[in-house]
Amino acid sequence: MLGMLQSIFRRNHTGPYPESLVRAAIEQAVDETDSCLRGVAGYRRKLRPVVIKALDQVMALVDGLEEPIRVDRAAFGQDSRLKLFFASAEHMTRVFEQDAILAALRSPGGGEPRSIYALLLMDYREQSTFGTASQGNILLKDVPQVAVDFSNHRLLDPTWEAEETLCLLRQRAYNHLLQIALNRIAMHRDKRAGLERRRTLLQAKARVSERATRGFSVSALSTPMDCSVLRKQADEIESELEKLGCDTKADRTHFKLVVDVLSRPEAHLWSEPLRLTVDPMGIKRSPDTPGAKTLTFTRLHNARGQSAVASLVKISTPF
Structure with a gap:
């Protein structure tokens, strides 16, 4: 199943996705979220359009990345992007040499x-800072400026083949969407379990309180709990549980959660261009500033508010 699914992400076909590969993607969606979804009548037919939409999104996301940047010491002196990413050639070398997976892949x-x-x-x-700027023949000091900073460098899915890396990235993006759906299912389960525990506790308190009112000298020991209040609270919880659906409806509820995520993949994982006009020191400038260059990068976002600049790289070895 996994090998068949990877065939989708390798882009070794043209036109619509082969039906066998779409089915593999559907089955992975079920396996990675809730295998009980197979109990929903016609689950493959119902999941097919949203799975295809999710596949389209992850394909477009990865295919939209720029061509790989060549990474080596010689390239650092020639490529403005590398100079912006790293503080120095030594910093760049250190980042790549310290990556464990990269080290394992390097040629002996x-x-x-x-x-x-x-x-x-x-x-x-x-980052806001202060620096110098020229105005005609006058050099101004302590001028407010904005410096750009790239940090926390990390590598994903390094391989010897460009297409293999792209395949793994597409698979990773699809898995990310399935993880979101799984998290929502887990939250639904946790909420239901918590409500059921509270309902059981309130019902037990109500029974104890009712028995206590018939016991010996209750008023002398403590103020009895109001059974009507306890029953009302239990009824409110029962209403919430009904909204969540009974156990027999859980599969359908979970199914809807998966469909909701996969039908709106662009709301959970997307990219946008980051256009920067900067000077060689990484200070933002206007486009007409001498020596400034306008560079465009890809910035990835997810629904949790996290973002990162993403760039494919082609790392020369030995480095």
Whole structure:
């Protein structure tokens, strides 16, 4: 099943997805969220359109990445993007040399040089600072400026083949959507379990209180609980449980949660261009500033408010 599913993400077909591969993606969606969804009548037919929509989104997301940036010491001196990503050539070397997966992939000494492909992720922020600026022949000091900063560099899915890395990234994006659906199912289960525990406790308190009112000298020991209040609270919880659906409806509820996520993949994982006009020092400038360059990057976002700049890289080895 996994090998068949990977065929989708390898883009080794043209036109619509083969039906066998769509079915594999559907089955993975069920396996990774709730296998009981197979109990929903016609689950494959109902999941098919939303799974295809999710596949389209992850394909477009990865296919929208720019061509890989060549990474080596020589490239650092020539590529403005690398100079913006890293503080120095030594910093760049340190980032790649310290990556454990990359180290395991590198060719042994004396082997034929090869390139490793991966996705480089970085946190991005803008920082207010002060610097100098020229105005005609006058040099101004303490001018407010905005510096761009890339940090927390990490690599995803390094492999020897560009298409293999792209395949793994597409699979990763699809898995991310399924994880969101799984989290929602888990929250639904936790909420139901919590309500059931509260209902059981309130019902027990009500029974004890009713028996206590018939016991010996209750008023002398403590103020009895109001049974009507307890029953009202239990009824309110019962209403909430009915909204969640009874146990026999849980599969359908979970099914709706999966459909909701996969039918709106762009709301959970998306990208947008990040256009920066900067000088060689990484200070934001206007487009007409001498020496400034306008660079465009891909910025990934998820529904949790997290974001990262993403760039495919082609890492020369030995580095």
